[in-house]
Amino acid sequence: MIHIVIPVFNRKEYTKACLVSLQAQTNQSFKVIIVDDGSTDGTEEMLRNEFPEVVVLKGDGGLFWTAGVNMGIRHALKEGAELVMTMNNDVLVDSEMIAQMYRWHKEKPKALLGALELDASNNQPIFGGERLNWKTNTIEHLLQVLPENERKGLHPVTHLPGRSLLIPRVVFDTIGVLDQERFPHYIADYDYTHTARRAGFELFVNYDAKILTYPEESGERQIRSSKTFKNYYKHLFDIKGGGNLRDFTRFTLKNCPPPYVPYHLANGYARRLLGYFLK
Template sequence: MLYVVIPVFNRLSFTIACLDSLRQQTDQDFKVVVVDDGSTDGTATTLAAKYPEVKVLFGSGSLFWTAGVNLGLRYALDQGADWLMTMNNDVIVYPDFVANMKKAASSRPPALYGAYELDAVTQEPIYSGGWSSWATGSFRRLLDDLAPDQRRGQWPSQNLPGRGLMIPRVVFDRIGLFAADVLPHYYADYDFTHQARLAGFEVYMNFDARLGTYPDESGDQHNRQRKSLRNYYNHLFSIRGGANLRDFTQFARRNCPPFYLPLFLVTGYTRRILGYWR
């Protein structure tokens, strides 16, 4: 059985749209777990009234993404889940999403699969995985490597985000849950997929499994769009800051080969400190 785990904190309208898109899947053989981490916008009441099929777990408001996901994953594992999927609430999945993820999962030995992300409004490609260069601190995107007519099926990838990430149970049995103790919000998904690769699992971008996302709606995008010294500080040091220097350091120390670590850190710090103002 597949369990879909969705951590939420407010933004009820996004949660409704996400759950409605899951209700429209051609394959309905899955269960949904929502982790409501202290929402104050009526999320709990709405889910209880309109989505009785959804299991809701509650946090105190201090879980952030990683611990929230882990809470849902523990529940799903305890229920005997064979496959688990992490998903953010600010996405909508297209009707054949689950079916195409399951089709990929049955095509080879247990592996991890990420979703092909499109802008939910314009339908333009947003993200499709890729490869880190430890030597230069850069990221080579599959979107740049593949022509539009090649973007189908599954392609190997190094790091994948948690938005529609499908994971076989055996991965958790081998490497444990996401690293909430060192990566509470950002980088935990990239860390997990790379740690899975180091443990011997293959990681694929599944171009046949599409979801829509809202690239301007993340908390860190608001920091970038409304430039100020306060938002700059949040960008670099807040738990929800996309360039959080502490978390980037932890990610690098856990994943970068030791030979490249000093260079990777220097280039990474430079990109994050200066990139905000570009």
């Protein structure tokens, strides 16, 4: 059984829609664990009244994404989980997603599997995996190179986001849980999957497992929506800033091969300092 871990803080409408989409799965062999980090919008009451089957763990309001996910993962592992999926609450799940994850897990039982991401507003693909080349500091976006007739099955990648990430227990037994000390919010999923890959685990995007997301609702998109000095500061230094310089530096020093560190840092700093005004 897959244990699905979803950290939440308010935005109960998204959480409800996510859970309703999970109720519509053709394969119901899963258990949902919500980590509610101090929501004040009625999330707790909604979960209790409308989704009594969901396990709810309570945070103190200071967990952020990574610690919340880790709390749910540890609970799942204590229950004997062999498969854990991390998921964001602003995700809608295609009715075949769980079934397709089980299907391909059987083919690659030790691999980490991500999902094909569609824009909830128009059903168009917006994320299909990436391959990072440390030497050239470039990222190949699979959706830009894969013909439409090849957008099925598994495709290897170098890292994966945590929005709907299937992780076998053997991965946790080998490398532990996510690094919440270095990466309390952003980049923790990319760091974890890079770490897993170095430990010998394969990573794939499962193009047969689909999710729908709201890209304009992300915290970083909100920060970029109004170009102010305050938001620029948040972009570079806030714990939820997508261009957080501290997290990027830690990520590079931990994951980048040593010969390429100086160039990767210099290039990454430039992109974060200047890219805010270009997007």
